[in-house]
Amino acid sequence: MDFFNSIPTHMDYEGQAKAEKFYxxxxxxxxxxxxxxxxxxxxxxxxxxxxxAGAILAVLISVPPWPMYRKHPLNWQKPRGDSGDNANASKKKKK
Known part of the structure; x- marks a missing residue:
């Protein structure tokens, strides 16, 4: 099961544009x-x-997340820690 989780399944935005152009x-x-x-x-x-034949070739080139489509990963922000005050305030707002 760990093998399947280790397979990358994402493309970055520039990779998506490149894949669409190739297609x-x-x-x-x-x-x-x-x-x-x-x-x-x-x-x-x-x-x-x-x-x-062209459609099959285009699918094989553009659908899998090849490494050439993952060269520009996004730098995500780190999650903020929940403080007790913010968590309680958000619960009160939902009620």
């Missing part, structure tokens, strides 16, 4: 190549196969 470029390139190749050989099915 769009790959899908666009494979779409254009598929349309051109399908037009040349007059087979629409070849266009679909090429586009599907």
């Amino acid at each position: 769009r470029v790959i899908i666009t390139l494979f779409g254009v190549v598929g349309i051109v190749w399908g037009y040349i050989i007059q087979q629409f099915s070849q266009t679909i196969f090429i586009l599907a």
Whole structure:
């Protein structure tokens, strides 16, 4: 169970932008190549196969949190300790 908890599952914001850019470029390139190749050989099915291959490649590159998408981690603030006064005041406000 510890093995699965040790696998990183996050991306930073810059990594998300990079993954989306890769996804769009790959899908666009494979779409254009598929349309051109399908037009040349007059087979629409070849266009679909090429586009599907591009979609699979794009998913494999952009969905997993590869290390290249985790280079700029966020610096989170440390949590504040609860003092007795703040905890009691927040409980009174909820009532």
